[in-house]
Amino acid sequence: MYYSDDLIEEVRAKNDIVDVISGYVKLQKKGSSYFGLCPFHNEKSPSFSVSRQKQMYYCFGCGAGGNVFTFIMEYENYTFLEALRYLAERAGVELPEQDESEESRKKAGVRSTLLEINKLAAQFYYAQLKDPRGEHALSYLKQRELSDETIRAFGLGYSGKSGKELYRYLKSKGYSDDILFKAGLIAFNEKSGPYDKFWNRVMFPIMDANSKVIGFGGRVMGDGQPKYLNSPETMIFDKSRNLYGLNRARTFRKPYFLLCEGYMDVISLHQAGFGNAVASLGTALTSGHASLIRRYVEEVYLTYDSDEAGTKAALRAAPILKEAGITARVIRMEPYKDPDEFIKNMGAEAFEERIGKARNGFMFGLEVLEKQYDMKTPEGKTEFMREAATRLTEFDEEIERNNYIEAVAGAYHVGYEDLRKLVGRMAVQKGLAKPVVRAKTASGREKENGIVKSQKILLTWLIEEETIFRQIEKYIKPSDFTGELYRTVAQLLYEQYEAGEVNPAKLMNHFTDEEEHREVAGLFHTKIKELSTAAEQEKALKETVMRVKSHSIEEATHNLEPADIQGLQRLMEDKRALQDLEKLHISVN
Structure with a gap:
């Protein structure tokens, strides 16, 4: 289903991010932002920031961040479309359905009906547990020392002995045999006709990440088989993904x-x-x-x-x-x-x-393996160490492998170098030798990280201060940012400045992937070193701009084709712009 950018922005604009997140996280205003404990990682001091001005959130602890769509996607485990529909309903925005195909509408309708049926079944089973006919099942749970609160919290229930009770109840609600069969709650016997899939069992509702009942597990009362029975796979229940x-x-x-x-x-x-x-x-x-x-x-x-x-x-x-x-x-x-x-x-x-x-x-795993060898004999211990060395070859990264070699050597009282050499020999003998993933040289890594950090800092500055943007837009273009994501973000930001409306939360509507939302949010919340004076800030900003432009020129020079005359002309213009930048005074006031 496709929704227009204008409609997506309408939904976002009508869901104030502070109001939405306040329903999940206790926020306290500090300055122009709101802070609370991050719901995405365990922390004691609040590092989770929500900005009403930017309509964005960002955690300085774990890096989670984005706009109101991102938050609902990440917290509720929704797709972008699910988050959009949820927020549209919250804000009273009607989303058009006419663009959906007949097949997709039918599929969505079946899915919705299956969720309704499962919810009703869970309520029915819970009521049966509290009924006198479910007394022995309730007694079983009490013998397992479960409290009333726990039974209620997990929605535990009971399926009766007759094998027809749930079927009759759901039929009274107007559901067809076909849809009940698709829900996995009803089976069919030629002799007796439709009957309950679960009977005489303590029932465990299975819920998805959003607490919607998608299936059931049932533990038989007595000596029947199988002891545990689960719902079959359905449109809403995939046991390998829940x-x-x-x-x-x-x-x-x-x-x-x-x-x-x-x-x-x-x-x-x-x-x-x-x-x-x-x-x-x-x-x-x-x-x-x-x-x-x-x-x-x-x-x-x-x-x-x-x-x-x-x-x-x-x-x-x-x-x-x-x-x-x-x-x-x-x-x-x-x-x-x-x-x-x-x-x-x-x-x-x-x-x-x-x-x-x-x-x-x-x-x-090695402790379990150890039991297969006579570790009191030299032969047994040698064979064990050979197998341990073979397993150590499975670590691709050299640093990680060496750390485990050190741990194994210490645990089994062998020399680190001796074990490391044995690992190398076993890799060759068993054909398990893999290319070592080596870290980049320190200088290369620092240079790369420095450029990335500079681009993040510059984007954070640009979103914060229009005066800075106006001073450098002549010299720094979106194409000066390396990497497709950074260039796209810069391009969208520049377009917003040209339109006279800088709105980072709206900018994020361009992205629908949760990881992209997190990374883009990070671009607008990069920590900038505290600088005490305006002169220090201006010096740092100018150095950042120069670094970004210089790196852009280096990249362009490296990728320039010898016959690309237009590219050469652009490169010369960029070099002149760099010279002008060196003389430029950038004000942060």
């Missing part, structure tokens, strides 16, 4: 998730105060799960069962998380089977201690 408890964990102020195996583990941990616990939905961890987790945290503590199956699951999960850029640590539950048992017997404080003692995922 996590149980994520809707609550994503707003919990911890920089990591506790990843569990089962629903009860998640619920027990939340009840004990560990609100950052999540679980995969009856399936092994996938790359889709890892990508979802990476949106919220960069570290995961695996709290899988302490049995052999749980250990294998942890060993499988660690490399998947690493591939997604997530650090994995492993919490051991011994002498108990899982977090639920551990919490009941040892309590929250003891679990917190286990978190502090969690093992690095790679080192945990």
